[in-house]
Amino acid sequence: MFASSYNSLLVLFSLLVAILASYTALDMAGRISTAKGRAAHWWLAGGACAMGTGIWSMHFIGMLAFSLPIPLGYDPAITALSLLLAIASSAFALWLVCQESLPWTRIAWGAVLLGAGVAGMHYTGMAAMRMSPSIVYVPSLFALSVAIAMLASGAALWIAFRLRRHSPLVRPLRAAAALVMGAAIVGMHYTGMAAAQFPVGSVCGAARSGVNAGWLALVIIVVTLAVLAIALIVSVLDLRLEARTSVLAVSLAEANQELTYLALHDNLTKLPNRMLLTDRLDRALHGADRNNGRFAVMFMDLDGFKTVNDAYGHHIGDLLLVEVARRIESSVRQEDTIARVGGDEFVLLARVGEPADAATLADKVLTVIREPFQVAGRTLRVSTSIGVAMYPGDGIDQHDLLTNADAAMYHAKALGRNVYCFFETSMNANVHEQLQLVQDLRLALERNELILQYQPKLAAPSGPMLGVEALVRWAHPARGLIAPDQFIPLAEKTGLIVPIGAWVLDEACRQMRVWHDAGRRDWSVAVNLSALQFGHASLLQMVRDTLARHALEPGCLTLEVTESTAMRNADASLRILQQLSDMGVRISIDDFGTGYSSLLYLKRLPASELKIDRGFIRDLARDTEDAAIVSAIVALGETLNLNIVAEGVETAAQQEFLTRLGCDSLQGFLLGRPMSPDDLVEALSQDGMFNRAA
Template identity: 45%
Template sequence: MSNGRTTILIVEDEAAHAEAISRALWSKEDRVRILVVATLAEYRQTIVADPPDIVLMDINLPDGCAIDVLNASEAERAFPLLVMTAYGNEGLAVEAMKAGAFDYLVKSTEGFARMPQTVHSALREWKLRQDHQQIESALHESEERFRTLLQKVPTIACQGYAMDGTVHYWNHASERFYGYTAAEAIGRNILELIIPPAMRTEVKSAMETMVATGQGPPPSEMCLRHKEGREVEVYSSYVILQKPGRDPELFCLDVDITARKNYERQLEHLSTHDDLTGLANRALLFDRLAQSLHYAHRSRRLVAVLLVDLDRFKVINDSLGHDFGDQVLCAVAQRLLQNVREADTVARMGGDEFVVLLAEVADAEDVGLVARKILDNLSRPYQVGHREIIITASLGISLYPKDSDNGAMLIRNADIAMYRSKRDDRSNFCFYAAEMNKHIQETMELEGELRHALERKEFCLHYQPKIDLLNGRIIGSEALVRWHHPQRGMVSPADFIPLAEETGLIVPLGAWVMKEACQQARVWQEMGLPALGVAVNLSARQFRRGDLPQVVREILQETGLEPCLLELELTESMVMDDPAGAEETMRALKEMGVRLSLDDFGTGYSSLNYLRSFPVDSLKIDRSFINDVATDPSGASVVASIIDIAHNLGLTAVAEGVETLEQLKFLSGCDCNMFQGYLFSKPLPAGEFAALLRSGRQMTIDA
């Protein structure tokens, strides 16, 4: 100390961090003196010219690493050294602690707040270590003085015993460390008292070596045993005292390092486990996978990698909040652990993606059974807080050695199989097959081309007429996007719409469709054609964006189309993901005069209570119900019921996918208001649709 003040040396090459650390350590009582240097060279000069009481050193410096300093002889340092780093370097932290760092500090707001206490604790522990060294010296100077001193030091346990292990000295700290009073310990053998059975042979051999050489073993860390059976981790050093004419005596000095070892284990755990769920992280998964592949190669067994991805988890996160989503992820993690053996590994890859590693399985059929159990277990209701929710998952499986002998490739192939499962049938599993790679490559190529299609003006709109069932006249249209690829020709919407939705490209594409449809409707008006409404499909991503009303308003202002002539079609599942938020968005759209239609009605899970509160203008009956109305009485009843619901709620009933006169007659008999389908016209390019309007063509409807 300098003039009663503690001198703290900060070795930090980033000025902002050095300033933040200095502010955190500054004392109002002026009891702290802070020195700041930026390199190891300056550090070495400073500790000679102006020795500090403690050093805080960034783990990575311009001219070296803090571990290099820590690995130097500890005798060269007369102060404790603490390392500092940013989040994410837990592995380095463990290495630094093992090399002799007193503590590990994270440069963060929370870390800065704890820094004064951490520095204080390090100085105190350093003082204890100096006391420890002084005691060792005192042993050689005076046994009586040593015994008196040891009784007064509460943090260092000392035991004295003969070379056969019989205890003859046991200080107060030993009583606290190990639970035995001096009366209980003295006269008993140290091996039976505090040495775990598994270590006794080794310790006895070391004692015999001390008798032969007259030298104690080097200081070491040991895990000893408390009277109650629990472990006590200590840093032990030894001194042999030899008096003329008497047998040598061994004194052992122990410092309790249980807390520090627990901290080291915690850091090591953090470096290999997910901090939210406690599952294995990516690093530990790859390590376990490599071991499993090695053992499976020798035993000629299978290894299975199951990649689990939660369905529609983003909706939960967006609507109920990230804290709620985190609770769901933790609950899912526990469910996954219920379906694996102790030898298997469950890991979280990030987000809502998990991996289950099944080590040494007999055949693929067993893997399929486990996959089904996992999916069934995950799909059971979850009680999170006051809410009950349902979560489903899609699962992909790859097998060693069939699909690869490389861990990274097995995970990649399981990921490919998972996406196939998600595409084909959610809440199911799929085994990887080599041909999936070809599909993935084609999809990736299509995605790249899709990203440039808008700017290259490869998209166009086709318009399918909507027909009034009362008079058979065209009273509106639905705008449907088409992609005319310069090499592939017409790309099916079934191929590019899901891809656009998945990649987020649906948002700019959807805005273009809306603007193009509104502009075309205005062009038809300027040509003297009837002012007809145009319907545009909204994607889930578009609808969930908070700026949708503003986007619609700007398009209407820019194109000059009357708001009542624009109809936006929403799906049941889209609005039921977050009914309250959906209603708010719909009301904002209705306030500007836009019409709203609930598309594919009957295929989702909307309740009539919500339907009654949603400000929609029409219900659109899905084509899957229309297909069989002429031949299936139950299907016909469903359609009739939907039309009745629409009319009772004051809504327009619209049937889509009408292809036969029988279907049309049935709908007319049920008083359906409107229909569209190939019976009247397929979707047409803008020019052909205008010609159709000019022709005045109408449908003759006989109920």
């Protein structure tokens, strides 16, 4: 037999190629297992080519490292066939390890088939030498090489299957596994080479003169390393792209989740909003119909919230709403839904068995809201009015239930607030009337339906006339003349009081300009300011612009502010009133004696007059307590150098008594009812008061 030898450098390169091919195979298995759809097929094809090329290159470099005393060569067609066997075996291996499961029986059959394919590649490559006579194989070594191929294939399949998923330690584990797999592949190759015996006198039929085996090996090594490197680089880049895509997908999912949350929850209180409430109501309706169950819809509106909002600002109002939401949440069950559906409006959807259960829950909410709130260092108190509608019975759908609960809530407010009411059919008519009135009120300014009437204010006891108080009326086209107490509360609740108040001030100043031009320059006009107007940021500029527009001296205008409004946030009120006073506008404290005045603040208010509330005047002749209160107010006014005005004078006895006490001015039906400007001038002319005033 011919004596054979090996090029040690090429042997070393064959080992390195085997290890790199093994690592590439493991990496490709991971990429294919995570790919989806058509991408998985492309990764399988590309991975099979790279892995098969690597294994074949290891084999061919090992063949080139082998030398005999005769020239050697390799048949291109048979060599190409061995390459195809390597690629096909690699494709089968990659496909197998990317299955959902890989039981031991499947590993065994896969090892047999893959080992046979690798051995077939090797011995087909050997056949490409076309030796004559044929190569003689030692049976024991031949069988050992095939056994090594099958065992190595089984181990490779198990390792690849276990390491196909990405984890923090997957790369070092793949590197270690690649060393083992590469050594096994090289071991199989060189065992097979050792099994080959070449008789003396053998000739290589595929020998090519002039071909340098060393240069051919170098080209194959470079090309193979390039193929494997490109495969690995593409895999790494794709993995990074996939990781970034995964991060973006997670971020997008989180963003969508956040957007969904924002779409279904109130931004301030984080409670469900009307959209989510609608969904919960729909589920409650279906569940009640299916299980013959019952539930309650409670419509809540905070009492006194607008006053807090106007007095302390929207920031404090928002903080108060958050605290209210937390309290309500803590007082209801987890399966109940509390939603914010408006500025200070909440809806509670509660599964209850009987109306008595709903009453107990409503009473619990009333109790927790009544407790004082600590907000930004301030102690605030509000209450709530609750309307309750039961299903079934008070509505057949969401709209009916919410409308009827709202109607019951308005009825609760009419009863004095801080109570709950169950819906009754008669309530709907009142609610619809209120809603229609609000809708009409929104158009009243545009349609010029608001008018001003003027009530004379006379020096005690009977004149001359010092000025007038402007009182707004609504000349409704269908309902006739509507008194302020019927629409002003609605205007305050809806915020319409601000534009209405601006119109009243402008119209009163316009009329005063007309009277001044007619020679009545000693007259002044008093205009009431609501709490909402008083806290509005544009109040000072509006007053300044209105006076300038009608060329009126500020002293001709008196702004009446109720005692409760002036005292609600005393420090802020002092600043506003002082700015108005510095402008030259006169300040009157209206309804004095009905609020909670502090003399400490009262003496600091830049007011020019106090108006005694009509409630003290009504029973003045019979009620000694009212007389004592009025006497005390007059004495206080004199001490503070304030003009005292008594309103609501309806009898001569009241007129005489108030004059005797020392009131400076009187106002009431006895002296003159509210009337139009023309009627006022005519009445003054007939009674002679105009002559005295002139």
